Amino acid sequence: MPHQNRVTPFSELVADPARGLVYGNRGCLHDAEGVIKRRYGVRRWISCRLEFRGWQRGAFLQPGKFTELFFLDEATAFAAGHRPCALCRNEDYRKFVTMWHELHPGDEAGADPLDARLHEERVTSGVSGGHAQRRFEAPFETLPDGTFVVLAEAAFLVYGDLLLRWTAAGYDEARARPDGPATVLTPASLVEVLRRGWDGVVPLLHPSAATHAAG
Numbered sequence: 001m002p003h004q005n006r007v008t009p010f011s012e013l014v015a016d017p018a019r020g021l022v023y024g025n026r027g028c029l030h031d032a033e034g035v036i037k038r039r040y041g042v043r044r045w046i047s048c049r050l051e052f053r054g055w056q057r058g059a060f061l062q063p064g065k066f067t068e069l070f071f072l073d074e075a076t077a078f079a080a081g082h083r084p085c086a087l088c089r090n091e092d093y094r095k096f097v098t099m100w101h102e103l104h105p106g107d108e109a110g111a112d113p114l115d116a117r118l119h120e121e122r123v124t125s126g127v128s129g130g131h132a133q134r135r136f137e138a139p140f141e142t143l144p145d146g147t148f149v150v151l152a153e154a155a156f157l158v159y160g161d162l163l164l165r166w167t168a169a170g171y172d173e174a175r176a177r178p179d180g181p182a183t184v185l186t187p188a189s190l191v192e193v194l195r196r197g198w199d200g201v202v203p204l205l206h207p208s209a210a211t212h213a214a215g
Contacts, residue, residue, distance in 0.1 A: 003060055004036045006168050007071050009079035009148040009155035009185050011039065011122065011133045016168035021203045022071040023048040024082050034061035039131075041066075043119040044111065047077035049202060052088040072168060073206040074198075075157060078190040079148035081122030081133075084200060086111065092200040099193050121187035133185065140182045144195040146204055148185040155185060157205070159213055170208030 004015040013029070013036055025048075027041025060068050071077040084092040100107070100114055107113050123131040135150070140158075143149070147158040148166070156163035157171060163178075164171035184191065198204065 003034070003068075005060065005067060005069050007069050007076065007080045007082075008168070009076050009166055010150075011080040013039070013069070014168065018072070018167075018169040020070040020072040020076070020168070021050065021206060022074055022077050023050050024069045024071065024077060024085070025066040026069065026082070027066055028064065029067040030061045032063040036067070040123075043115045045080075045082040045115070045118070045122075046085040047071065047074060047082040047089075047202065048085040049088045072166065072170065073209075074200060074202050074204045075146040075148065075186075075194075076166065078146065078194065079155070079186045081118060081187055081190075083114070083118060083190075089201055092202075095200075096193065096198075099196055099198075100189065102196075103189055103192050118187060118189065121189055134187070136184050136188055137181050138184050138191075140177055140179060143182060143184065144191065146186075146194040146198070147191050149182040150185055151183075157209060159205070159209055162213055164209055164212055170206050171212050172208070174212045 002015045002017045004013050006014050006016045008014055024046050026045040029036050029038050029041055031037050084096050086093040107117065122134055124134050143158045145159055148155050149158065155166040157166060161177050162174045165173035
């Protein structure tokens with residue numbers, strides 16, 4: 001039975017056999033029996049390489065350890081509110097920080113101020129794991145590729161002139177990008193990072209995006 005550690009663009013944790021292309025964590029979310037009890041444990045939400053320096057992972061969901069999370073791709077991790085890890089993705093992290101301070105030139109240096117601001121953009125309030133994902137409105141035509149929006153309670157990826165529906169295993173439906181206002185899932189600062197042409201060492205988009213867009 002798959003663990004409840006696959007992350008959706010809604011920042012929710014679901015059980016699904018599809019592992020995805022990006023790894024990460026947001027602290028310890030499970031109890032001693034491996035049951036998920038909270039949406040997050042810390043404000044440092046990171047996305048990582050699936051493999052790094054040949055390190056071998058032990059059993060998942062060990063008591064008192066961080067909860068191992070998996071994302072379909074980096075666009076999904078961004079939508080859920082995660083940013084690149086400073087250890088396994090150090091070059092990406094440094095590039096991300098440079099972009100971040102171009103967007104927020106008054107912020108103090110360091111990961112803590114960055115994570116604090118990003119936390120405000122991804123949850124509605126407070127520090128408890130019970131708070132909801134924050135969303136905002138923006139015109140569809142202004143959104144860069146890689147942004148996630150919600151339509152009829154489903155998450156869709158912006159991809160050129162199309163919207164592609166997200167599933168844990170890949171994108172499986174294409175529809176024309178409409179005009180008018182969109183309800184955006186990806187935090188506002190991460191939308192701006194995408195607008196600047198983000199390209200990291202982990203896949204921004206799952207290969208199924210190109211497949212369904214083509215046809």
